[in-house]
Amino acid sequence: MTEPSPETRFKQWLEEYGGTVLKVARAYTLKAEDCQDLAQEILFQIWRSLPRFQGRSSASTWVYRVALNTALGWRRKEGRRWARQQPLLEPEELPDPVSSSSGQLDQREVVERLYAAIRQLPKADAALVLLYLDDLSYREIAEVLGISESNVGVKLNRAKKALAELMKEVANEP
């Protein structure tokens, strides 16, 4: 089977992991415009990293790595590169046909609180929690972060406790 061209692979990844990029960007920024800038920067870094992708790790692991590495090193002034451009991606809210509107509101509120709590976590813990919430296995988390699986377990337990505490605090805030 022939390797897809970088352009084709990039488009495939956009389709599959666009949501992941957005979630990481949202977790590491406060403002909507910063979130867009960071998401575009992550996509740019994914494009840059494509020639080095050799398929030894899964595409999702690769995308998470690039996204987290970019988000952790990102500074607002770096977003200026994208600031003058028309936003190329826009998060869009979709109606959920299954759950009731009150259920949707509840879930959205929970998600908002989750983002608020994640932003208060130390950056490494935030990365761990993001991967956990996206349902990655311990092995995948270990691959993305570059730590042992047992270490993932220990750290995740701590991070979950911290997250629960922060969720309570966020819920109590007016």
Add this chain to the structure above:
Amino acid sequence: MNPDDLKKSWQAQTSHARLTLDADLLLKEVQRNQRTFTILIFWRDVREVVASLLMVPVILYMGAKIPLPWSWYLLVPALLWGGGFMAADWVWHKRSGPEPGQSLRRHVESSAKQVQHQIWLLRNVLWWYLLPPGFAILAFFGQVAWMTRAGGLKTVLFVAGLVLLVAAVFAGIYWLNQHAVRSELEPRYRELQTLQAGLNDAAEGGDSPSNPGQGTSKPNKKKWLGLLGIIGLLAGALLLLSLGDIAPTGSRWLAMAPPWIIRLCSARLDGSIAPSRIGRSSLPTNCAAHKAIRHCFSRQVTENCTPRPSAAITPWDGLSSSAIGVAEPCSITAATTP
């Protein structure tokens, strides 16, 4: 709410939100950005090396065009050293930079190493970037001061002013670099160390981030004292020279003056051009030439000079400073001045 419920809500957001994007447009934009980015990074990395290397022919040209003392050429090795150091460092450390697809831990480690190296470079900017050209400039000023010591206190003050100006510029560059270390690199390094500590094994997790090159984070007073000492020595030497009555050597300027000045001077000594024919406005602006002309005319006007025979002076063509006797262009026959 238990963690599994949180997970459910989190994953449900994917079905509530999606990215609206034009993949082709985004791809084009990303590719365009990649080109801009590559050019930007290339020029950021090479601009100082290129600037240093471009200065070398300028220095050589100026040295040839305006006869300047030999110490002027010390700037050439100084610039080559600075440019070479930056180029070598760039080539050496380019390979060890972080890659976007590395695991988070490795990425943080390589970023921390890179930042630590940047801190080291900027903290030591005095030694590898500022001092070599600084010494060359000081040597040049020192030599010029020595050659113009007949000018007395005014010359001393002028040269001292130049030295202080250069020192102020260099101090400004040094301060800017240290400011960048304090305001950007050190916080970034601490942040990376915190991240590293967060990703370390549980047993190592409690390590507190240390300061890069701890103990040297405060500006090194010795460096400043060293620099001030050099400036002080030079200023002191200039002052001593101005106080001591060492033989007036305005004629030394003739050794540095361009050939046309030497021709003009020899013609004047020869008597073929009257002093009145050379107005103030016709005096060249070049410092060395100006001094040479002043020396040439003042010696003949204020002292009872007997110009050397024209044959010995060999005016106009093929003159060298020794041919017209720049060391002593005219012999004094009477000590009295009119």
